[in-house]
Amino acid sequence: MQIEFSASAPSQVSLTATIVNKGDMPAGLDTALVKGAEASRFKGSPGQLFEGFTTSGDTVARVALVGAGDKGADNRRLNLEKAGGAVIAKYLRSGEEALVLDLSAAGLSASDAGAVLLGAKLRSWAHDKYRTKLSSDKQISLKTVHVVGAPDGADTDWERQAAIARGVEFTKMLVTEPANIVYPESFVELCKEAFAGTGAEITVLGEKEMGELGMGALLGVGQGSRRESRLLAIKWNGGNDGDKPSVFVGKGVTFDTGGISIKPAPGMEDMKWDMGGAGAVAGGMLALVSRKAKANVVGVMGLVENMPDGNAQRPGDVVTSMSGQTIEVLNTDAEGRLVLCDALHWAQEEYDPAHIVDFATLTGAMMVALGNEYGGLFANDDTLADGLVSAGKTTDDKLWRMPLGPEYDKLINSPIADMKNIGGRWAGSITAAQFLQRFIKKGVAWAHCDIAGMVWSDKPGATHEKGATGYGARLIDQFVADNAE
Numbered sequence: 001m002q003i004e005f006s007a008s009a010p011s012q013v014s015l016t017a018t019i020v021n022k023g024d025m026p027a028g029l030d031t032a033l034v035k036g037a038e039a040s041r042f043k044g045s046p047g048q049l050f051e052g053f054t055t056s057g058d059t060v061a062r063v064a065l066v067g068a069g070d071k072g073a074d075n076r077r078l079n080l081e082k083a084g085g086a087v088i089a090k091y092l093r094s095g096e097e098a099l100v101l102d103l104s105a106a107g108l109s110a111s112d113a114g115a116v117l118l119g120a121k122l123r124s125w126a127h128d129k130y131r132t133k134l135s136s137d138k139q140i141s142l143k144t145v146h147v148v149g150a151p152d153g154a155d156t157d158w159e160r161q162a163a164i165a166r167g168v169e170f171t172k173m174l175v176t177e178p179a180n181i182v183y184p185e186s187f188v189e190l191c192k193e194a195f196a197g198t199g200a201e202i203t204v205l206g207e208k209e210m211g212e213l214g215m216g217a218l219l220g221v222g223q224g225s226r227r228e229s230r231l232l233a234i235k236w237n238g239g240n241d242g243d244k245p246s247v248f249v250g251k252g253v254t255f256d257t258g259g260i261s262i263k264p265a266p267g268m269e270d271m272k273w274d275m276g277g278a279g280a281v282a283g284g285m286l287a288l289v290s291r292k293a294k295a296n297v298v299g300v301m302g303l304v305e306n307m308p309d310g311n312a313q314r315p316g317d318v319v320t321s322m323s324g325q326t327i328e329v330l331n332t333d334a335e336g337r338l339v340l341c342d343a344l345h346w347a348q349e350e351y352d353p354a355h356i357v358d359f360a361t362l363t364g365a366m367m368v369a370l371g372n373e374y375g376g377l378f379a380n381d382d383t384l385a386d387g388l389v390s391a392g393k394t395t396d397d398k399l400w401r402m403p404l405g406p407e408y409d410k411l412i413n414s415p416i417a418d419m420k421n422i423g424g425r426w427a428g429s430i431t432a433a434q435f436l437q438r439f440i441k442k443g444v445a446w447a448h449c450d451i452a453g454m455v456w457s458d459k460p461g462a463t464h465e466k467g468a469t470g471y472g473a474r475l476i477d478q479f480v481a482d483n484a485e
């Protein structure tokens with residue numbers, strides 16, 4: 001879907017969507033529309049949409065009024081995104097090929113306008129490519145949004161939002177594609193294509209190199225899979241020479257069967273999105289690189305497939321991580337931490353980070369605690385934690401801080417190795433975080449985001465269809481904008 005700015009509405013387009021603030025109907029509207037909106041209890045609440053038709057002479061126009069909420073609302077930006085998203089949700093598959101989006105009535109700033117357009121663009125992403133029999137009335141029809149009445153500077157702001165949308169779309173695509181399409185090697189290839197010509201530097205480690213580095217924890221997870229594991233790093237030097245980079249690390253388990261500790265069959269298909277942390281990091285990096293962020297940033301992704309096999313690791317196996325610490329693998333389904341511990345250690349050795357933040361669909365327990373509203377945030381540094389929470393408020397990638405502490409840490413001591421990869425029945429998300437913390441070097445500011453409940457949604461939202469939410473990509477972009485640029 002294209003977004004184009006025009007000075008006036010193209011005459012051949014007969015559908016107009018007008019953004020209106022709450023309780024603030026624009027002057028000069030057709031009386032029938034005003035009556036209709038009243039009768040439908042349209043107030044202009046965020047994302048509320050009223051549709052009517054008007055005639056002038058013998059032409060009939062289709063008109064939508066779209067609510068943006070109160071002008072002074074705290075979450076104004078998100079309300080504006082919602083409004084943009086609501087227009088697209090309504091007309092994407094409506095049969096209309098173009099619409100005019102009229103921004104003139106809502107008193108928007110350039111960045112307000114950018115928020116409406118970002119919401120629209122994000123809500124238009126869909127993944128229909130395998131649906132070869134989708135009936136024509138369910139297919140996407142909308143191709144162009146003609147923006148009129150945009151404030152000065154809205155086109156420049158849109159360039160930035162378009163870069164961000166590109167990143168979010170990349171995350172959604174990686175998360176949506178099934179595991180026979182996105183596996184460690186193809187994940188790398190997709191990133192090579194997406195970042196080609198951008199100036200980002202890509203490093204890929206194969207199994208041989210990781211073996212030489214001693215990444216026994218990551219490699220142990222992948223050893224039951226026919227697919228080779230990969231470690232992928234994408235580096236962007238947009239900041240000052242010598243400034244320590246922000247480093248983001250993602251769990252990229254392209255499919256998680258559980259391994260020998262195999263998962264039950266119902267719902268196992270969800271584990272195609274167990275690479276959602278790596279997807280967020282890849283998309284966040286693409287957003288930053290696309291808008292040429294003035295910061296030094298690195299994204300590191302640990303890419304493996306967790307399968308049961310004659311060569312798979314067994315419960316009880318002891319592996320040695322790159323850090324030298326040994327791990328008793330009591331449950332092969334607690335694999336994400338095994339992947340991340342080597343990725344985190346390598347990232348610290350290689351890049352000397354200003355701070356390091358990992359994203360992972362790490363525990364089902366996180367969904368028990370927070371459902372699908374907040375990701376869980378664990379951190380050893382309050383400033384870093386606050387920065388992430390605040391960025392998440394801006395982009396609606398919400399995070400809720402969870403505790404860490406020595407009493408939890410004890411729960412992963414092992415009688416045979418330095419630690420075991422599971423704790424007891426309780427506090428499963430916290431013991432997972434404690435495990436990761438054992439691989440963070442002294443003095444390094446670290447945060448861990450357990451996003452198991454956030455990557456996939458069984459219902460549509462303001463900025464996504466049912467399915468991949470794109471969670472994390474904008475959070476990374478916003479955090480860098482707020483803290484490193």
Ligand code: BES
Nearest residue numbers: 274331333334361362363364365422452
């Ligand atoms: N990828 C899963 C966590 C998960 C579950 C993410 C459901 C999204 C939805 C992770 O690898 C896992 O299997 N964790 C186990 C840990 C347990 C064995 C300690 C879990 O949460 O059950």
Ligand code: MN
Nearest residue numbers: 256333334335
């Ligand atoms: Mn697992």
Ligand code: ZN
Nearest residue numbers: 253256274336
């Ligand atoms: Zn997993």
